[in-house]
Amino acid sequence: MDRWRQLDVTIRDLPLALLLAVSPFVPTFHGIGTEVGKLPTRPFDALTVVAIILQSFPLAVRRRWPAACLVLVALGFALDQLRGYHTFAGTGLAIALLSAGAHLERRRRTVAILLSGAYVALAVAIARVGGTERAVGYLTFYLALALIWGVGSWLRSTRAAEAERRLRVAEDTRTAERTRIARELHDVVTHHVTAMVVQTEAARYLTGAPDRLDETLNAITDTGRRAIGDLRQLLDLLDPGHDVAARTPSLRELHTLVEQARRAGQPVELTEEGTPSESAGSAELVAYRVVQEALTNALKHAQGSPTAVGVRYDEREITVEVSTAGPISGPAAERVGVGARLRPPDGSGRGLVGLRDRVDALGGEFGTDRRADGGFVVRARIPTRSPA
Numbered sequence: 088m089d090r091w092r093q094l095d096v097t098i099r100d101l102p103l104a105l106l107l108a109v110s111p112f113v114p115t116f117h118g119i120g121t122e123v124g125k126l127p128t129r130p131f132d133a134l135t136v137v138a139i140i141l142q143s144f145p146l147a148v149r150r151r152w153p154a155a156c157l158v159l160v161a162l163g164f165a166l167d168q169l170r171g172y173h174t175f176a177g178t179g180l181a182i183a184l185l186s187a188g189a190h191l192e193r194r195r196r197t198v199a200i201l202l203s204g205a206y207v208a209l210a211v212a213i214a215r216v217g218g219t220e221r222a223v224g225y226l227t228f229y230l231a232l233a234l235i236w237g238v239g240s241w242l243r244s245t246r247a248a249e250a251e252r253r254l255r256v257a258e259d260t261r262t263a264e265r266t267r268i269a270r271e272l273h274d275v276v277t278h279h280v281t282a283m284v285v286q287t288e289a290a291r292y293l294t295g296a297p298d299r300l301d302e303t304l305n306a307i308t309d310t311g312r313r314a315i316g317d318l319r320q321l322l323d324l325l326d327p328g329h330d331v332a333a334r335t336p337s338l339r340e341l342h343t344l345v346e347q348a349r350r351a352g353q354p355v356e357l358t359e360e361g362t363p364s365e366s367a368g369s370a371e372l373v374a375y376r377v378v379q380e381a382l383t384n385a386l387k388h389a390q391g392s393p394t395a396v397g398v399r400y401d402e403r404e405i406t407v408e409v410s411t412a413g414p415i416s417g418p419a420a421e422r423v424g425v426g427a428r429l430r431p432p433d434g435s436g437r438g439l440v441g442l443r444d445r446v447d448a449l450g451g452e453f454g455t456d457r458r459a460d461g462g463f464v465v466r467a468r469i470p471t472r473s474p475a
Contacts, residue, residue: 096150096151097147097148097151100146100147100148100149100150101147103146103147103182104143104144104145104146104147105143107142107143107146107175107176107178107179107182108139108140108143108144108176110175110176111131111135111139111174111175111176116175118173119175120167120172120173120174120175120176120177120178121164121167121168121173121177121178121180122168122173123168123209123210123213123220123224123225123228124168124210124213124214124218124219124220124225125218125219125220125224126168126169126171126213126216126217126218127171127217128171128172128173129170129171129172131172131174134166134170134172135170135172135174137163137166138163138164138166138167138170138172138174138176139163139167139174139176140163141159141160141162141163141164141166142160142163142164142167142174142176142177142179142180143163143176143179145159145160145163145179145183146160146179146182146183146186149182149183149186149187149190150186150190153183153186153187153189153190153191154187154191154194154198156183156186156187157183157184157186157187157191157198157202160179160180160182160183161180161183161202161205163176163179164177164179164180165205165209165212168209168213169209169212169213169216180232181232181235184232184235184236184239185235185236185238185239185242186239187236187239188235188236188237188238188239188240188242188243189239189240189242189243189246190239190243191243195240199236203229206229206232210225266441269441270441270445280314281351281383281386281387283307283311283314287307306350306351309350337363337371337372337375338363338371338374338375338398338400338405339363340375341357341359341375341378341396341398342357344375344378344379344382345357345382345396348382348385348386348394351386352386352390352391353382353385353386353390353391353392353394354391354392354393354394355382355385355394355395355396356393356394356395356396357396357398358395358396358397358398359397359398359399359400360397360398360399360400361399361400361401362400363400363405364400364402364471368471369449370404370405370449370451370469370470370471371405371471373442373445373446373449373451373467373469374398374405374407374467374469376442376445377407377409377442377446377453377465377467377469378396378398378407378409380438380439380442380465381396381409381411381465382394382396382409383438384411384438384439384463384465385409385411388411388463389411389412389413389462389463392411392412392413392462393411393412394409394410394411394412395408395409395410395411396408396409397409397410402471403470403471404451404468404469404470404471405468405469405471406466406467406468406469407465407466407467407468407469408464408465408466408467409464409465410458410462410463410464410465411458411462411463411464412458412460412462413458413460413461413462413463439455439465442467446467446468446469449469449470450470451467451468451469451470452466452467452468453466453467453468454466454467
């Protein structure tokens with residue numbers, strides 16, 4: 088079936104043309120055909136073959152050249168009716184008309200007007216050679232042809248709408264994938280680089296304490312290696328030709344995350360209640376990212392301020408709360424209002440915006456708030472099961 092669809096449309100339409108060309112010569116189809124004008128039926132002669140060929144063989148190009156196909160079939164149909172052959176090949180007119188309505192892209196209105204005029208001329212010619220059809224009969228046949236054209240036009244519009252829908256789905260998929268990649272890069276890069284910047288700034292003031300300076304430089308090196316490893320893992324996952332098992336951070340790695348923040352100079356206390364569910368799935372990754380982004384913001388906006396990370400697990404959801412004491416110094420203090428999204432002084436606010444979208448996608452709740460002492464709180468409630 089797939090090999091048949093890969094063939095050229097002309098080859099695929101050729102069997103129908105051959106079948107229609109042969110059918111008038113099959114005894115079963117004698118006397119069965121389209122009749123307009125009520126002219127007496129005439130026996131087959133040499134011109135009958137011409138009429139049959141014109142009404143059948145052009146159907147092989149009905150999708151490639153629908154206008155040319157329709158014109159040739161219409162000429163054959165006119166010859167068939169004026170000579171009174173009334174062959175079964177006259178069915179080709181309906182097929183050609185349907186195909187033109189479905190596949191003709193340009194000058195559709197012009198073609199419809201010209202065909203309507205040609206039909207009127209055919210009706211007049213049939214009446215002059217002895218046709219006894221009344222006007223209502225001609226009108227009924229014309230309306231039937233118009234209906235067939237309309238069905239073809241509907242098929243064309245349906246096909247165009249489906250193509251547009253597929254294009255839109257593909258574009259939405261690409262946009263969603265770009266957004267996902269941007270979020271992953273932000274999560275991986277921002278956290279590690281922020282820690283390295285803070286550690287580097289601290290190293291400036293430790294030239295008189297070699298032991299502490301060495302410890303800080305080792306922490307910077309360790310953070311850089313983690314960043315490189317995480318980036319390599321992310322790039323491997325994005326490469327479709329790279330066969331690698333997907334490894335995503337989990338809440339079981341929170342202690343490593345907290346320890347990294349501590350080594351960057353942020354006093355962090357971690358409290359966990361309950362046990363992570365084995366079926367948490369995406370909720371566990373999102374909860375990890377919430378903690379990671381909140382600690383990154385704490386390092387940026389309130390470096391050195393006590394930070395408390397609380398994570399509670401149950402069968403239905405994971406609750407995360409990260410609270411950093413104030414006051415926050417610098418322009419960042421003006422950016423953290425009640426219910427506001429946190430935004431670093433030199434950043435885009437992409438991190439918390441992305442987190443809100445991720446939590447919302449799982450049917451959870453996400454918010455930020457300002458503490459009475461000028462600090463800030465990040466809260467998230469993430470269902471462990473996707474919303475129905």
